[in-house]
Amino acid sequence: MMRLPGFRYRAPRTIGEAAAWLAENPANTMLLAGGTDLLPNMKRRQQTPSTVVALRGITSLSEIHNGDGLAIGSGVTLSHLIGDARVRQSYPGLWQAAAQVATPHLRNMGTVGGNLCLDTRCTYYDQNYEWRKSIDFCMKRDGKICWVATSSPKCLAVSSTDTAPMLQALGATVTLVSIRGERIVPVAELFANDGMRYLTRQPDEIVTSIRVPAATGWRSAYWKLRRRGAFDFPVAAAAVAARFDGARVVDLRIVLGAVSSRPLSADRAAALLTGQDLSDELIESAAVAAAGIAKPMDNTDFELVWRKKMVRSLVSHALHEIRGDDMRARRHQLARQELLIPASASAAR
Amino acid sequence: MKVRLKCTVNQEPVEVLADDYKTLLEVLREDLQLTGTKHGCELGECGACAVLVDGTPVLSCLVLAVESEGRRITTVEGLAADGRLHPLQKCFADLGAAQCGYCTPGILITAKALLDAEPNPSRARICEALSGNLCRCTGYLQIVEAVEAAAKAPR
Numbered sequence: 001m002m003r004l005p006g007f008r009y010r011a012p013r014t015i016g017e018a019a020a021w022l023a024e025n026p027a028n029t030m031l032l033a034g035g036t037d038l039l040p041n042m043k044r045r046q047q048t049p050s051t052v053v054a055l056r057g058i059t060s061l062s063e064i065h066n067g068d069g070l071a072i073g074s075g076v077t078l079s080h081l082i083g084d085a086r087v088r089q090s091y092p093g094l095w096q097a098a099a100q101v102a103t104p105h106l107r108n109m110g111t112v113g114g115n116l117c118l119d120t121r122c123t124y125y126d127q128n129y130e131w132r133k134s135i136d137f138c139m140k141r142d143g144k145i146c147w148v149a150t151s152s153p154k155c156l157a158v159s160s161t162d163t164a165p166m167l168q169a170l171g172a173t174v175t176l177v178s179i180r181g182e183r184i185v186p187v188a189e190l191f192a193n194d195g196m197r198y199l200t201r202q203p204d205e206i207v208t209s210i211r212v213p214a215a216t217g218w219r220s221a222y223w224k225l226r227r228r229g230a231f232d233f234p235v236a237a238a239a240v241a242a243r244f245d246g247a248r249v250v251d252l253r254i255v256l257g258a259v260s261s262r263p264l265s266a267d268r269a270a271a272l273l274t275g276q277d278l279s280d281e282l283i284e285s286a287a288v289a290a291a292g293i294a295k296p297m298d299n300t301d302f303e304l305v306w307r308k309k310m311v312r313s314l315v316s317h318a319l320h321e322i323r324g325d326d327m328r329a330r331r332h333q334l335a336r337q338e339l340l341i342p343a344s345a346s347a348a349r
Numbered sequence: 350m351k352v353r354l355k356c357t358v359n360q361e362p363v364e365v366l367a368d369d370y371k372t373l374l375e376v377l378r379e380d381l382q383l384t385g386t387k388h389g390c391e392l393g394e395c396g397a398c399a400v401l402v403d404g405t406p407v408l409s410c411l412v413l414a415v416e417s418e419g420r421r422i423t424t425v426e427g428l429a430a431d432g433r434l435h436p437l438q439k440c441f442a443d444l445g446a447a448q449c450g451y452c453t454p455g456i457l458i459t460a461k462a463l464l465d466a467e468p469n470p471s472r473a474r475i476c477e478a479l480s481g482n483l484c485r486c487t488g489y490l491q492i493v494e495a496v497e498a499a500a501k502a503p504r
């Protein structure tokens with residue numbers, strides 16, 4: 001049986017209070033939102049904060065506001081997000097990404113902020129303490145070397161968040177708050193390509209909200225490869241957002257998930273399509289270009305050569321979908337789920 | 350350290366003194382002797398520990414007990430009322446939807462929340478709602494059929 005290690009529990013009521021608790025000892029304090037990532041990691045002794053600052057009591061973090069686009073509180077649960085009609089209608093890619101995170105129970109608990117800040121994953125790291133000890137610890141926790149690439153100076157654990165690539169493709173920003181003040185950064189700048197220090201967030205900062213720009217003229221799609229249809233972390237993913245003028249692409253972003261330690265922007269592939277009509281040939285060359293930058297490592301489920309090949313397919317499917325092709329059969333084949341979750345039926349705490 | 354926790358479990362007010370690092374699952378099973386909720390993977394992967402918190406299905410192995418203060422918790426023990434089985438329980442028994450039974454409490458509680466929100470779910474919707482509940486025995490077909498039968502049963 002795996003028990004949680006001991007910790008001090010703090011339940012602030014306001015963002016200011018939370019920032020003050022966090023500032024007392026940032027190196028040994030962690031924020032708890034839905035806990036669906038942090039608590040398993042604590043049970044396996046991958047993360048052992050001495051203080052846990054729980055955000056659930058801060059009600060202002062669990063609201064979604066209209067404005068020039070949407071302002072999504074970091075404490076909004078994934079169920080709340082996919083139950084929101086504005087998200088479903090205007091940001092279908094974000095809806096698809098969130099609806100494919102984990103399971104219904106975990107989406108009732110897990111938050112958008114927690115999903116963005118989700119720990120990176122690796123077969124040698126996501127194991128209990130005894131398992132990791134038996135082969136000797138790796139550098140991400142308690143050890144010195146990387147078991148995936150023993151000569152690698154840095155950890156190559158995989159960015160496994162489903163919403164981050166989509167939010168990055170949509171040009172979203174996040175607001176970070178600490179006792180030092182507030183700053184707003186593009187989602188793209190929240191991440192670093194390092195499995196251990198995968199966030200540029202400072203240890204005393206709290207993600208308070210995620211701002212998605214107005215969706216007028218934009219279309220979006222998210223495609224994900226996972227082992228089981230029921231639920232699984234992504235082992236390759238493609239997020240695409242594009243603005244059209246008639247059939248012509250005016251603006252387009254492609255961001256890959258789960259093939260690097262951060263969401264990976266495929267700019268050269270996107271540039272091939274900007275200013276063009278999406279022909280089958282152009283879609284294929286963009287998909288090939290995007291797959292070219294994917295660097296999957298042998299530290300997740302599935303064979304890595306196949307994962308890389310699948311990046312090409314996922315990007316191609318996403319581009320076909322935003323072009324308006326009927327991709328339902330293909331999506332069902334890959335996701336093995338209908339994604340029927342009705343707006344409003346999913347309650348959120 | 351021990352903390353005093355007040356909440357409602359199966360419509361009864363409960364006050365319990367529990368270790369502050371415990372999960373809701375541990376408090377239910379070890380401090381309240383409500384062992385109907387099962388202890389499976391402890392990591393959010395199996396759904397055996399599912400309970401309703403304020404009517405919403407969550408995994409009690411990943412809920413800190415201290416975060417259940419003031420909340421309304423429903424476990425499988427709370428399904429039967431006045432000595433009568435919930436239609437889901439009756440249909441599960443009649444249709445062979447439980448074999449070893451380890452997954453059954455989590456599935457019953459999850460299906461209850463589904464039927465409370467959507468009285469006539471499609472088969473695909475039932476599968477989706479139960480997609481976080483692992484069953485190693487039945488192959489799921491009897492489970493889905495039992496939920497369909499319970500949806501049709503008079504309540």
Ligand SMILES: Cc1cc2nc3c(=O)[nH]c(=O)nc-3n(C[C@H](O)[C@H](O)[C@H](O)COP(=O)(O)OP(=O)(O)OC[C@H]3O[C@@H](n4cnc5c(N)ncnc54)[C@H](O)[C@@H]3O)c2cc1C
Nearest residue numbers: 033034035036037038102110111113114115117162207393
């Ligand atoms: C079985 C299983 C399957 C899963 N499958 C998927 C999947 O398919 N796709 C996927 O993306 N995820 C998956 N997850 C991971 C997780 O459930 C989700 O990513 C969820 O959204 C995390 O949110 P949370 O609120 O529970 O995070 P928490 O566990 O509370 O926090 C996660 C991390 O973010 C930090 N954090 C939380 N909130 C903030 C904030 N406001 N500011 C700064 N830091 C913060 C925490 O300190 C912690 O490091 C899965 C988890 C499990 C157990």
Ligand code: SF4
Nearest residue numbers: 122138146147155156
């Ligand atoms: S990539 Fe290497 S260092 Fe990072 S978690 Fe895996 S084995 Fe450890």
Ligand code: FES
Nearest residue numbers: 389390391396410
């Ligand atoms: S015991 Fe909680 S999900 Fe398995």
Ligand code: FES
Nearest residue numbers: 448449484485486
């Ligand atoms: S009946 Fe045995 S696990 Fe479901």
